[in-house]
Amino acid sequence: MSIKRETLLIGMLCLFGIIPAFAESDWLLVQTDKTQYRTGEDMEITGFVLDRTTPQIAVQIYDPDGEILGAYGVELELDDTFSKTISLDSPFYDKSGLYLVEFDYGADSDELFFEVIGTPEEPEPEPTLLTPEVLMITTDKTSYSDNEFITISGLVSDVVDPTILIGIFDPNDSPAGFYMPPVNSELEFSVSFLAKSGVNFKKTGTYTIKAHYGQSKQTTTFSFVDASTPNNAPITPSPPQIVLNPAPTPNPTPAPVPIPTPTPTQIPKPVTPKVEAPIPKPVTPNIPQAPEPDNSELALEQKEIGKILNQINRECDNSHYTDSIVYGEGMGPALMRLCNYEQAVSYFDKALIKDPNSPEILTNKGSALGKLGQFDLALEHYNLALKIDPKFIPALNNKANALAETGELEEAITLYHKILDEDPSYGIAHINLQKANEESIQYAKMQIKQESVSVSLDDSVPKIESPKVDYETPKPKNVVEQIGSFFAGIFGFLK
Numbered sequence: 001m002s003i004k005r006e007t008l009l010i011g012m013l014c015l016f017g018i019i020p021a022f023a024e025s026d027w028l029l030v031q032t033d034k035t036q037y038r039t040g041e042d043m044e045i046t047g048f049v050l051d052r053t054t055p056q057i058a059v060q061i062y063d064p065d066g067e068i069l070g071a072y073g074v075e076l077e078l079d080d081t082f083s084k085t086i087s088l089d090s091p092f093y094d095k096s097g098l099y100l101v102e103f104d105y106g107a108d109s110d111e112l113f114f115e116v117i118g119t120p121e122e123p124e125p126e127p128t129l130l131t132p133e134v135l136m137i138t139t140d141k142t143s144y145s146d147n148e149f150i151t152i153s154g155l156v157s158d159v160v161d162p163t164i165l166i167g168i169f170d171p172n173d174s175p176a177g178f179y180m181p182p183v184n185s186e187l188e189f190s191v192s193f194l195a196k197s198g199v200n201f202k203k204t205g206t207y208t209i210k211a212h213y214g215q216s217k218q219t220t221t222f223s224f225v226d227a228s229t230p231n232n233a234p235i236t237p238s239p240p241q242i243v244l245n246p247a248p249t250p251n252p253t254p255a256p257v258p259i260p261t262p263t264p265t266q267i268p269k270p271v272t273p274k275v276e277a278p279i280p281k282p283v284t285p286n287i288p289q290a291p292e293p294d295n296s297e298l299a300l301e302q303k304e305i306g307k308i309l310n311q312i313n314r315e316c317d318n319s320h321y322t323d324s325i326v327y328g329e330g331m332g333p334a335l336m337r338l339c340n341y342e343q344a345v346s347y348f349d350k351a352l353i354k355d356p357n358s359p360e361i362l363t364n365k366g367s368a369l370g371k372l373g374q375f376d377l378a379l380e381h382y383n384l385a386l387k388i389d390p391k392f393i394p395a396l397n398n399k400a401n402a403l404a405e406t407g408e409l410e411e412a413i414t415l416y417h418k419i420l421d422e423d424p425s426y427g428i429a430h431i432n433l434q435k436a437n438e439e440s441i442q443y444a445k446m447q448i449k450q451e452s453v454s455v456s457l458d459d460s461v462p463k464i465e466s467p468k469v470d471y472e473t474p475k476p477k478n479v480v481e482q483i484g485s486f487f488a489g490i491f492g493f494l495k
Contacts, residue, residue, distance in 0.1 A: 023112040036115045039093045046083045058104040064097030094118045132158040133216035143223040146197035153190040156213050164189050165212040171205035175327050178334040197226050321401035321432050323367040324394035326360040344368040359385035363395045375402045393419050409440050
């Protein structure tokens, strides 16, 4: 047996030459054509079974981590030899290291190893996240006056949004206007608008431009000078107050006379003007009137700006009734003006974390929710605002709008009258009341028409159901009651 085995071994050596990877046992003689391969090459396995019992030998290949890559049943030739060519393709043979080949023949098994120099995996390039930012913002001039055009231009780093949000804020940081100029392919933007004293520019002084793009913000400033301001500016209150002091002027003239003869009777004369010297105190209240307004003036100024902005029609807002937006610090009201209601809600949510009892923020958020069609949530926010301030007119107006949108016209008309009782000059409530009255008239006419059709039908004739009218307003008990309540609302009797 040993002589036959040695003869076969010599024959294999002569047949295959140098044996790079070799395994020898009492039953098997096997080799590979090389000991080292690269990914993508072919490996050839050849072998000889010494004692043939079955016509097939099983071959399995494992990677360096012990994971099986393939299992093959290889047929023996008539001379008991076998061969198998295996492609070491990617991705199965990408790993570098020693791979195991296992041979099973009946109850016998043997193994050998070969090495693969794998292709290194190139890490996938991480996607570059665009972080757009405002690189520059400027104005064409540093100072403007009434009826001049203001041009704002700038540059951004990347185009991720088609427009950029620009807010103009007055010296008290109250909003004076919002614009959304487009960003062109050269990453530039520009917008021009007219400065009108008493309309969008109600104060003189330094105005701030805030440009928002992505998560970045850039600011710059310019001055607004009213045409009448230069004449009034040099006339400060302090110089005339010094001139208006006549008491000190006569004192120097009699003073030199009593110097040679210091009589005690002349001493009281300078004392009396000194006692009267504090009289200029009443003049001092005029000084703070010019430089800056008090808090009541600031609140009035913000209220006036809000009224002006609320009266401007928004092309993107298709609501039938006009809401009152409360303007103040933050970009939430600006987003409302631009009809970005979902983003406005998120801004108001963040603001409510800092100030949960602000009727202004609650009212603004309620309006944004109403624009999204979520009237139940909007009414909850209006009720919260009115619980804090029962006479807060923007909350009353917007609540009336939500009620009118959901068909509660009588209750809405009552609230509009309540607003006008508090502030007869509140123009938005006048407009909304007129719209609610018109809808009530249309509804009443429709009800009268339906009832007249119903009465004219003979009882002997089968009744045909009249077409349903899609109104969410709860139907009154009868037409007379409906008409009475409507006219009571118009003339202010229904409170």
